[in-house]
Ligand SMILES: Cc1ncc(COP(=O)(O)O)c(C=O)c1O
């Protein structure tokens with residue numbers, strides 16, 4: 001049912017856990033659909049230098065979260081915003097059709113975290 | 129130990145008993161005649177089918193003329209529900225069933241509602257997953273013609289008050305069908321005691337092959353058949369008889385009730401061992417199986433974790449279980465059964481069913497407890513919900 005890469009990321013997910021004082025934080029999904037994801041990012045000079053996730057969800061959701069953190073780590077904000085769920089699915093070596101929504105969650109997660117980061121930055125700049 | 133499969137999904141299907149395979153074998157290769165044929169090979173086949181029917185009728189405490197072979201549990205449910213609804217629609221077009229039925233029942237009733245102008249009501253269940261009798265009574269209308277309530281639930285194992293419902297239905301002159309697919313080999317199938325008019329069974333849930341079912345139908349009730357063809361099964365289910373499977377399902381049912389006490393004792397002990405082991409070793413549990421349940425089924429939700437991730441992790445250790453999680457169902461809806469019990473969404477997505485059989489061992493249960501603890505701890509580290 002799942003590709004080798006999906007199972008590898010599910011068995012040994014990268015960058016999971018809570019991040020203290022993140023620069024950006026995004027929480028997407030809901031318990032009703034069964035998948036829920038939090039993405040934390042640390043940003044330095046417009047580059048995502050660290051990223052962590054916490055996910056409640058199926059195998060596909062956990063694997064998508066894990067590979068997404070790999071994809072955006074070291075990327076600029078602009079580069080990270082270009083990542084779509086298609087990239088996530090490709091990197092995973094494919095997902096069953098009914099699991100596509102689990103990868104959309106990952107794309108939404110990145111966007112939400114970056115939006116939060118931008119909002120915080122704007123606030124800081126205004127305070128300066 | 130690591131290499132062998134620990135199969136704890138016996139409500140999904142079971143291993144066929146070797147004795148059943150052996151009993152069936154000669155009907156493939158030696159007595160392969162068509163039971164309708166008028167020569168010895170046909171007579172042998174016919175006798176085998178009728179012996180099988182008699183064996184089954186003894187266990188169900190009914191006449192052999194009231195036992196019909198079908199192609200599956202799903203087919204038995206469909207014949208009973210669609211057949212009776214269509215036959216007796218002049219009396220009324222209202223059907224009552226419960227919110228926790230198998231899709232074979234729920235979708236049949238829904239189909240009649242959508243396509244054939246029937247109305248239906250769903251009986252609520254309590255937080256134990258047992259149908260609310262008072263609610264059921266309140267749903268009965270003058271035009272109610274059929275009640276269909278399952279005997280034991282496939283996901284939780286909850287036993288439903290069939291005798292009592294049967295009595296109510298009889299008093300009101302309403303036909304009563306029960307899907308007893310998950311009760312075979314676990315509860316009494318005495319149709320007189322149960323007050324049922326129709327009862328469905330499926331072979332592959334009690335160590336017979338897949339693709340063979342039984343419908344008990346009280347004489348005097350005449351569902352309209354789903355298929356039209358020959359005279360087989362008194363026109364109720366035409367098709368040349370699947371002789372080996374009919375022999376097999378009867379043999380399996382006979383074994384299940386001959387050895388009932390022995391298997392009950394063994395399996396219940398394993399269930400209690402699993403229950404105690406899980407409750408001692410793992411926090412944040414929601415038990416979805418009530419006290420009044422079949423002796424082989426145990427269902428828990430593990431807070432903070434979605435069911436599919438537990439299922440796949442246990443599969444890495446060769447342990448087979450199932451889940452009510454939406455992400456495995458294809459429907460994106462979590463288990464309708466656990467939801468009907470009033471559980472929160474995240475709890476419904478996290479339900480895991482362990483269903484045991486006579487082939488399980490204490491060693492397997494110990495191994496499962498140990499691996500389950502590891503798996504739950506591992507996945508909880510990834511989850512935003514902390515227990
Ligand atoms: C309660 C219940 N009813 C009906 C069925 C359907 O039986 P079958 O698989 O033989 O069609 C099942 C099993 O899948 C079941 O658990």
Ligand SMILES: [Zn+2]
Pocket residue numbers: 034035057058059060061099102455
């Ligand atoms: Zn998912």
